[in-house]
Amino acid sequence: MKLVDGLDEQRILEELLDASKPPVLAPCQHLHYLQFTPFRYAARYDTRFRPRGERRGVFYAAETVQTAATEVAFYRALFFVESPETKAPDAPFEMTAFRTRVRTELAVDITEFGAEARKLYADPVDYAPCHKLAEAARKAGAQAIRFASVRDHAGVNVALLSCATFADSQPRDMQGWWFRFTENGLFATQRFGKGRLEFPYEMFANDPRLAGGSPK
Numbered sequence: 687m688k689l690v691d692g693l694d695e696q697r698i699l700e701e702l703l704d705a706s707k708p709p710v711l712a713p714c715q716h717l718h719y720l721q722f723t724p725f726r727y728a729a730r731y732d733t734r735f736r737p738r739g740e741r742r743g744v745f746y747a748a749e750t751v752q753t754a755a756t757e758v759a760f761y762r763a764l765f766f767v768e769s770p771e772t773k774a775p776d777a778p779f780e781m782t783a784f785r786t787r788v789r790t791e792l793a794v795d796i797t798e799f800g801a802e803a804r805k806l807y808a809d810p811v812d813y814a815p816c817h818k819l820a821e822a823a824r825k826a827g828a829q830a831i832r833f834a835s836v837r838d839h840a841g842v843n844v845a846l847l848s849c850a851t852f853a854d855s856q857p858r859d860m861q862g863w864w865f866r867f868t869e870n871g872l873f874a875t876q877r878f879g880k881g882r883l884e885f886p887y888e889m890f891a892n893d894p895r896l897a898g899g900s901p902k
Contacts, residue, residue, distance in 0.1 A: 714849040718856050720784065721745065725849050732813050735820040735831055735845045742824070745846040751783050752883060753841030755863060759872045759885035760837040760893075762865065766901030774901040778866040780877075784857035788846060793830040794823045797842060808836050810893040823847065837890060867901065 690696045707726065714722035725743030729736045736744040748754035758781055766774045796807050796819075806815050823831060829848040835841035846852075862877035871886035890896040 711849070716855050717849060717852055720782075720857055721786065721852055721855075722849055732817075734813050734816045734833075735847075737813070737817045742847070743849070744820070745849070747786070747788075747844045747846065748835065748838075749842045749844065751861065751863075751881070753835050753838040753843065754783055755781075755865075755874050755883050756838035756841065756885060756889075757835065757843070759865065759874070760890050760896075762867075763872065763885075763887065763890065763901055764893075764895055766867075767896055774867040776867075778864040781863050781865060783861045783863060785859040786857055787853040788830065788844070788851045789853040790829040790848075790851045792826070792828045793832060794819065794828050796831065796833040804834065808834055810836050811895065820845070820847065836892070839889075 687696060690699055709726075710722050711725055714725050724745045727743075729738050729740045732738050733744065733746070736742075746757075748757065762779075766772055796804060799807070807819065809815070820831065824847055829846065829851045831845040831847070833843055833845070835843050861879065861881070863874050863881070864877060865872055865874045871884065871889075873885065874883045875881065887896065
């Protein structure tokens, strides 16, 4: 909006920008961009169930807002720890949470595995076993993986391996959240709501990348 003088110019600019991006896959084109975006781009780096360079998308979600917010807080803190010349912001930053329904006939539920297997797939930095599991799940026709959050120890995440799992074509119950860095961690407050969450850096100490300190 800072670059244009009106709605028509904004629409044209948005169309030009969108045309420069990879095409949206046909099965995903009916979805809102917040839902189809993870299936649009190749992975730039390893994630738990998606190796770097993988073209097949994965949509990561959580079963509660608290777990999703904890994941956000962790990865924001990690960014500044791994980029020590970049100062953590003094001003708060806003994120949007939304709810969506999903449906699949076949899924993998790691939370039902034995203790040793659950530990294997919950390693904070070694994603190789998870990549193998995701590949096996795809070959078996599974479209989702349910797994314990490594960051929110009481939370559960879901990795959607296909955009066909979305039962909603538009996000539901969108919420705005303000996150802010402090000396001891991050905290988040819900816009126009009563939500309040805190994320002390100690809660991420099981990850060796954050065990040695906090963002400056």
